[in-house]
Amino acid sequence: MVAPPSLLVFDWDGTLMDSTAHITRSIQRACADLGLPVPERERASHVIGLGLRDAMRVACPGLAESDYGGMVEAYKRNYLAGEETVELFPGVREALQAYRQAGYFLAVATGKGRPGLDRALEASGLAGLFDATRTVNECASKPDPEMLDQLTDYFGVERGASLMVGDTTHDLLMAKNARVPGCGLAQGAHPRQQLEAVAPLAVFDDFAGFDTWLTSLPR
Known part of the structure; x- marks a missing residue:
């Protein structure tokens, strides 16, 4: 026992x-907003639980370090737009x-x-x-x-x-x-x-x- x-x-x-589905969609939509390759659902959801900057390094491996801040802000906009539904x-x-x-x-x-x-x-x-x-x-x-x-x-x-x-x-x-x-x-x-x-x-x-x-x- x-x-x-x-x-x-x-x-x-x-x-x-x-909130998993909403976070995943928010990552994907942030990538689309910035004209970046949109990660598949499995990759986008895998980063959930990490800090945002660490998450973006995995979800968007080709993103320049200097662009992480913009990606984080795009994610936040998309997440906040639907936060009340979670x-x-x-x-x-x-x-x-x-x-x-x-x-x-x-x-x-x-x-x-x-x-x-x-x-x-x-x-x-x-x-x-x-x-x-x-x-x-x-x-x-x-x-x-x-x-x-x-x-x-x-x-x-x-x-x-x-x-x-x-x-x-x-x-x-x-x-x-x-x-x-x-x-x-x-x-x-x-x-x-x-x-x-x-x-x-x-x-x-x-x-x-x-x-x-x-x-x-x-x-």
């Missing part, structure tokens, strides 16, 4: 928020409320920038549920372990008593680099096969599957 963690750290996009995955709000009542520490570690995460927390009504959050404005981009290093230090929780939950290999590799157990959700940007290749603690089809597993652990 797996021991229950004390600290739950969640990625945001594709993990709590059903919603939480079913059951996320209720599950997070239950985790908090059960005594878990709750945190977010995301490739979003601070302004984007703060907007999302406000719009979703989840801001009050999290004890701490980290973004690429405060830390290095995934899979660097800095976000998890800071969060485990902040809460004073042993790494083995923490759990990273995310939908990408970037999330799971960050967890591995930080020596923190990780769980993958095959509902977002990266398929199950890629998540399983990182050898996390477990991979679930969706957030509901993770919730069923977590709530079955004795506390």
